């Protein structure tokens with residue numbers, strides 16, 4: 575698994591509304607393969623079933639199933655503003671799609687707008703994932719990049735402080751730009767992290783703003799433990 579960059583195209587968003595949610599991105603892990611009828615597969619199926627039931631009520635679920643060497647660990651996280659029913663749909667889509675894309679890999683991770691799902695054969699819970707990450711950005715440039723970049727960093731840093739001071743490890747908010755224009759932001763961590771690791775994770779990806787989204791109207795750094803998104807239009811359900 576490694577870092578990657580992809581574009582956020584208006585076209586992709588259009589397709590998404592027509593055909594239903596499609597994944598933003600996924601990685602299959604190189605931590606090993608299993609074969610058909612391997613005990614790992616039944617453990618994984620059980621784990622994904624548990625995550626499907628556990629995640630929607632609170633927006634987060636995690637756990638492990640089985641015994642070494644067939645033990646599997648996983649988590650699912652829905653975006654902080656997503657309702658239980660949409661969360662359930664997203665976790666279900668994510669499980670199906672990642673098994674389709676990574677049929678014999680012991681690990682995989684997949685992201686949607688509404689959720690993240692991850693599993694692997696090693697205990698990753700409670701640790702910051704620095705490996706799985708991708709960038710998205712709007713192709714459009716802002717007219718005053720220096721000011722805009724500052725404002726973006728300011729908003730996301732404020733949100734990172736807020737998020738890591740709440741049990742939900744999630745925060746969304748906005749900032750006045752100029753003349754009735756606003757900047758909208760969201761940050762979130764997986765809830766297996768401590769509040770201090772959540773802050774550390776967010777602080778790290780906010781530091782990647784210049785590489786990801788310098789002077790862009792919108793952008794995201796999306797990782798396995800934390801992510802942020804900012805746009806010049808509202809995208810969070812109040």
Ligand SMILES: *[C@@H]1O[C@H](CO)[C@@H](O)[C@H](O)[C@H]1NC(C)=O
Pocket residue numbers: 604605606607678
């Ligand atoms: C796992 O399977 C893929 C193809 O599906 C193969 O390229 C890879 O070498 C395999 N890895 C191991 C560790 O066997």
Ligand SMILES: *[C@@H]1O[C@H](CO)[C@@H](O)[C@H](O)[C@H]1NC(C)=O
Pocket residue numbers: 713714715
């Ligand atoms: C944005 O700026 C970059 C770098 O200056 C340029 O290459 C790109 O074409 C611009 N994009 C648009 C949509 O104007």
